[in-house]
Amino acid sequence: MQLISDKNTIREYPQGSIVTTWTVSYNFIKEKNVTAAGMLQLWACLNNNDIWYGLFKNLQRWSCAPDWFANTTCNQINFRKIVRTLLAFSLIEMEQE
Numbered sequence: 428m429q430l431i432s433d434k435n436t437i438r439e440y441p442q443g444s445i446v447t448t449w450t451v452s453y454n455f456i457k458e459k460n461v462t463a464a465g466m467l468q469l470w471a472c473l474n475n476n477d478i479w480y481g482l483f484k485n486l487q488r489w490s491c492a493p494d495w496f497a498n499t500t501c502n503q504i505n506f507r508k509i510v511r512t513l514l515a516f517s518l519i520e521m522e523q524e
Contacts, residue, residue: 452516462495463512480506
């Protein structure tokens with residue numbers, strides 16, 4: 428987040444910066460679905476080449492996992508709801524198989 432706040436490193440565009448657009452989308456998601464915002468933060472720390480449900484499904488039993496994470500990874504339906512939310516704002520991309 429320090430990079431985002433450093434205005435000297437952000438390329439500005441007539442309608443604002445890319446970071447501004449991303450921040451507005453992220454804040455809206457965080458307001459409406461804190462779980463989706465949490466997953467996006469987690470995914471930002473992972474290699475973005477391939478992230479799928481199977482990567483997380485066994486981690487839900489991890490005793491230190493936050494409730495939002497356990498609820499998201501307890502089944503594939505909940506996981507896909509989060510994915511759909513992030514896809515709707517173009518914060519993630521889905522690779523066609």
